[in-house]
Amino acid sequence: MSPEFSEKTKKKIEEIVARYPQKEAAILPVLHITQQEFGSISAEEEKLVARILGIKPISVREIVTFYTMLSRESLGKYHIQVCSNLSCSLLGAGNFVDYLVEKLGIEPGETTPDKKFTLSTVECLGACERAPCMLINFNYYGEMDPKKVDEILDGLK
Ligand code: FES
Numbered sequence: 603m604s605p606e607f608s609e610k611t612k613k614k615i616e617e618i619v620a621r622y623p624q625k626e627a628a629i630l631p632v633l634h635i636t637q638q639e640f641g642s643i644s645a646e647e648e649k650l651v652a653r654i655l656g657i658k659p660i661s662v663r664e665i666v667t668f669y670t671m672l673s674r675e676s677l678g679k680y681h682i683q684v685c686s687n688l689s690c691s692l693l694g695a696g697n698f699v700d701y702l703v704e705k706l707g708i709e710p711g712e713t714t715p716d717k718k719f720t721l722s723t724v725e726c727l728g729a730c731e732r733a734p735c736m737l738i739n740f741n742y743y744g745e746m747d748p749k750k751v752d753e754i755l756d757g758l759k
Contacts, residue, residue: 605646611639615654625655629665633672642676670724671737678713678720680758683737686723689730694747698734699723701748705755719755 607615615635619628632655636647643651648662655662666672670683684690684699699721703709706719713720729735732744736751743754 605640605650607636607639607650611635619655626657626661629655629657629662630669633662633665637672642673644674670722671740676713676717678717680718680738681720681722683722683724683727684710685725685727685729685733685735687726687730689726690734693733695734698736698746698748698751702751705751718758 615628615632618631618635619625622628629651632651633643636643636651640647643662643666645659645663648659648666652659652662666674671681673681682702684695684702686695686699699710702721706714706721708714708719708721710721710723724737727735727737727742729742729744732742734746735742735744736746737743738754738758743750
């Protein structure tokens with residue numbers, strides 16, 4: 603059975619699409635909503651978004667596979683994305699990832715068995731001045747160290 607958005611989400615998408623001169627320009631906010639609604643963006647959700655925006659499913663796939671905040675796999679409640687690019691690496695991102703691997707008991711690309719955390723390493727998050735940094739869902743955290751990460755993760759319900 604093909605997925606469908608809830609009535610509330612359909613209205614929200616209509617409002618977003620109406621802001622743009624061309625429907626397909628709304629693809630990123632529509633994909634964020636899609637991921638929130640379904641937990642991931644599989645081939646079926648790609649077709650749904652393509653139908654709504656009047657574009658080919660492959661155009662949706664290209665966007666979904668480009669942006670690390672979008673996922674074709676089911677993510678944990680909290681998606682931790684640690685920057686592994688130059689500035690962050692020079693300031694200890696590798697050690698920081700090792701700390702998270704040990705703390706969470708998962709490798710990058712994996713989700714904890716309780717589905718609470720997914721850990722990923724990603725390219726530059728555009729906050730190099732705050733290196734090493736990470737993103738948890740849509741929140742940035744900079745100048746990370748093990749003590750800070752403990753405080754942040756312990757505060758997540
Ligand atoms: S290199 Fe890490 S945010 Fe740019």
